Amino acid sequence: MSKGLNDSRTDFPILDQEVNGEPLVYLDNAATTQKPVSVLQTIMHYYEHDNANVHRGVHTLAERATEQFEAARDKVAAFINAPSRKTIVYTRSTTESLNWIASSFGNAMVNEGDEIVISELEHHSNVVPWQQVAKNQHATLKYIGLTADGELDMDDARKQITDKTKIVAIAHASNVMGVVNPIKELAQLAHAHNAYMVADGAQSTPHLKVDVQDLDVDFYAFSGHKMLAPTGIGILYGKPEILDEMEPTQFGGEMINEVHEQAADWKESPWKFEAGTPNISGAIALGSAIDYLNNLGMDNISAYEQELVDYTLPKLTQIDGITVYGPHDPAKHTGVLSFNLEGLHPHDVATGLDMDGIAVRAGHHCAQPLMEYLSCEATCRASFYFYNTKEEADRLLDALNEVKEFFANGTSKAERTV
Amino acid sequence: MGLAKLNELYKTVIIDNANYPRHKGQIADPTGEMQLKNPTCGDLIKVSVKVDDGKIADVGFTGSGCTISQASASLMTTVLMGKDVKTARRLILAFSKLISGGDIDDEDEELLGDAAIVGSVAEFPTRIKCAALAWHAMDEVLDKTQKS
Numbered sequence: 178m179s180k181g182l183n184d185s186r187t188d189f190p191i192l193d194q195e196v197n198g199e200p201l202v203y204l205d206n207a208a209t210t211q212k213p214v215s216v217l218q219t220i221m222h223y224y225e226h227d228n229a230n231v232h233r234g235v236h237t238l239a240e241r242a243t244e245q246f247e248a249a250r251d252k253v254a255a256f257i258n259a260p261s262r263k264t265i266v267y268t269r270s271t272t273e274s275l276n277w278i279a280s281s282f283g284n285a286m287v288n289e290g291d292e293i294v295i296s297e298l299e300h301h302s303n304v305v306p307w308q309q310v311a312k313n314q315h316a317t318l319k320y321i322g323l324t325a326d327g328e329l330d331m332d333d334a335r336k337q338i339t340d341k342t343k344i345v346a347i348a349h350a351s352n353v354m355g356v357v358n359p360i361k362e363l364a365q366l367a368h369a370h371n372a373y374m375v376a377d378g379a380q381s382t383p384h385l386k387v388d389v390q391d392l393d394v395d396f397y398a399f400s401g402h403k404m405l406a407p408t409g410i411g412i413l414y415g416k417p418e419i420l421d422e423m424e425p426t427q428f429g430g431e432m433i434n435e436v437h438e439q440a441a442d443w444k445e446s447p448w449k450f451e452a453g454t455p456n457i458s459g460a461i462a463l464g465s466a467i468d469y470l471n472n473l474g475m476d477n478i479s480a481y482e483q484e485l486v487d488y489t490l491p492k493l494t495q496i497d498g499i500t501v502y503g504p505h506d507p508a509k510h511t512g513v514l515s516f517n518l519e520g521l522h523p524h525d526v527a528t529g530l531d532m533d534g535i536a537v538r539a540g541h542h543c544a545q546p547l548m549e550y551l552s553c554e555a556t557c558r559a560s561f562y563f564y565n566t567k568e569e570a571d572r573l574l575d576a577l578n579e580v581k582e583f584f585a586n587g588t589s590k591a592e593r594t595v
Numbered sequence: 596m597g598l599a600k601l602n603e604l605y606k607t608v609i610i611d612n613a614n615y616p617r618h619k620g621q622i623a624d625p626t627g628e629m630q631l632k633n634p635t636c637g638d639l640i641k642v643s644v645k646v647d648d649g650k651i652a653d654v655g656f657t658g659s660g661c662t663i664s665q666a667s668a669s670l671m672t673t674v675l676m677g678k679d680v681k682t683a684r685r686l687i688l689a690f691s692k693l694i695s696g697g698d699i700d701d702e703d704e705e706l707l708g709d710a711a712i713v714g715s716v717a718e719f720p721t722r723i724k725c726a727a728l729a730w731h732a733m734d735e736v737l738d739k740t741q742k743s
Contacts, residue, residue, distance in 0.1 A: 179715060199597060393679035524607075526637055532600045540636045554637035554659065579598050583605070584662075 180479040181564035188213040199534030202569045207560035219465035249464030258388040264448040266413040271379040272302040274398035275412035278308035292342045296321040297550045298351045301543040302375045320374040327354045327503040342372040349381035354503035355513040364393045386475040405466035409461030420446040427452040482512045489570040511559035523557040529580035613662040622655040627736040638664045642732045668729035668742035670710040687734045
């Protein structure tokens with residue numbers, strides 16, 4: 178069996194196990210990815226040798242922890258081609274990043290009668306925070322629609338983004354439709370109307386080369402755990418001049434410059450945003466994950482995943498009675514494949530696949546407005562990463578046919594064959 | 596191995612109740628109604644009941660969802676039809692125990708009848724919520740009925 182891009186599969190011990198008596202096929206990477214040994218060792222090494230609180234001790238361990246914590250910030254900056262470490266804020270997750278942008282920058286920038294523009298394919302984390310801003314500021318939340326193919330409708334984008342628009346917030350890659358949105362073009366559109374561009378990079382940063390300066394986004398948010406790092410570490414990138422003006426949303430230790438009885442002032446960005454003891458081991462592990470990804474090469478990862486999609490998508494769309502969401506042209510589709518089998522509920526399909534050792538997501542994928550837009554309650558979603566293989570794609574396709582057969586013939590036939 | 600284990604969950608009676616649900620539809624003159632949603636998957640069940648002189652005179656459900664949630668709602672209505680409210684609530688409790696892998700009285704198991712077959716969902720922990728949805732809704736309705 179193939180071992181994924183550059184035999185990377187062997188670096189992920191969790192993948193080498195049986196689930197329900199079958200070799201595990203992990204296809205829920207859009208939810209979270211598995212972690213390579215090197216990342217796990219980094220966490221272990223940190224706690225075995227260097228653990229201390231950052232930015233406050235004069236002792237050697239504190240210095241080591243701080244140095245590694247900040248070195249990881251530099252790795253993140255380089256990874257997305259940010260201009261400096263000062264533009265990289267550690268958060269808990271993409272959700273927290275987007276919440277900070279909305280609740281601090283959003284509430285400060287948006288006034289009554291203004292507009293915030295998002296799209297029909299956003300994750301709840303890029304919907305609900307903006308609903309709150311719109312509600313607080315008596316502003317209007319507008320949605321860019323989709324084409325029949327499931328891509329962002331750029332003609333509609335040109336209509337929705339107006340001189341009243343203050344913020345445009347769009348996913349760089351969809352967690353359901355498997356499309357990559359033209360963020361650079363959207364940023365140009367937003368800026369032409371003096372609006373700010375926020376991109377949700379949760380589904381893009383793990384899979385393709387991101388250059389925040391080339392995209393010219395004002396903010397970019399992503400999570401570590403969808404790109405080999407542990408849960409609980411996320412990134413908020415902001416243009417330096419914007420972060421300098423933006424107020425923190427949390428206050429306390431670590432973020433302050435001077436504190437008096439009645440007042441305090443803050444450190445400079447990004448440290449003014451990071452109140453309290455941060456997720457030090459998570460940040461250092463994210464640095465290690467970036468080392469791993471750089472070693473494979475983001476262009477190689479994109480190309481390998483494209484190969485998997487080129488192989489899988491045409492076969493998937495050929496299954497009788499299947500609806501595959503998003504573009505059917507593999508060149509326009511990422512490794513996120515959402516589908517439904519006619520007459521079968523996604524939960525039943527996912528349980529069937531699980532019995533075959535195949536892990537997929539079933540549900541609304543935290544995108545209920547999109548489900549409404551598509552007129553479905555839920556979908557199944559198989560999502561690939563560079564350690565997946567064509568053999569695993571075949572396992573998925575075979576199992577889907579078996580599940581279909583099982584429910585079409587009822588249990589009686591299967592019972593007879595047991 | 597593989598899909599054979601599916602038979603333990605999707606037994607004939609479950610598939611049959613999902614495909615041909617009993618008491619599906621809005622009943623006339625309900626004395627209580629409750630809609631519950633499973634936010635993780637979007638399954639939605641609305642149960643309505645007509646309690647007359649402490650007895651469930653009519654019961655029905657509407658909504659949509661997976662095989663397990665639909666079958667479980669159908670089986671529930673069949674079991675509870677005609678029962679007095681006190682017995683109904685006891686059976687709901689017994690069902691809830693059963694699907695969490697607990698043991699129940701022989702008498703309750705007999706009264707649950709085909710609905711007890713849903714108990715096999717205990718081996719599929721991710722699907723227990725699907726099975727429980729209609730029963731939770733009904734318990735809330737009956738709780739209100741008893742208090743009013």
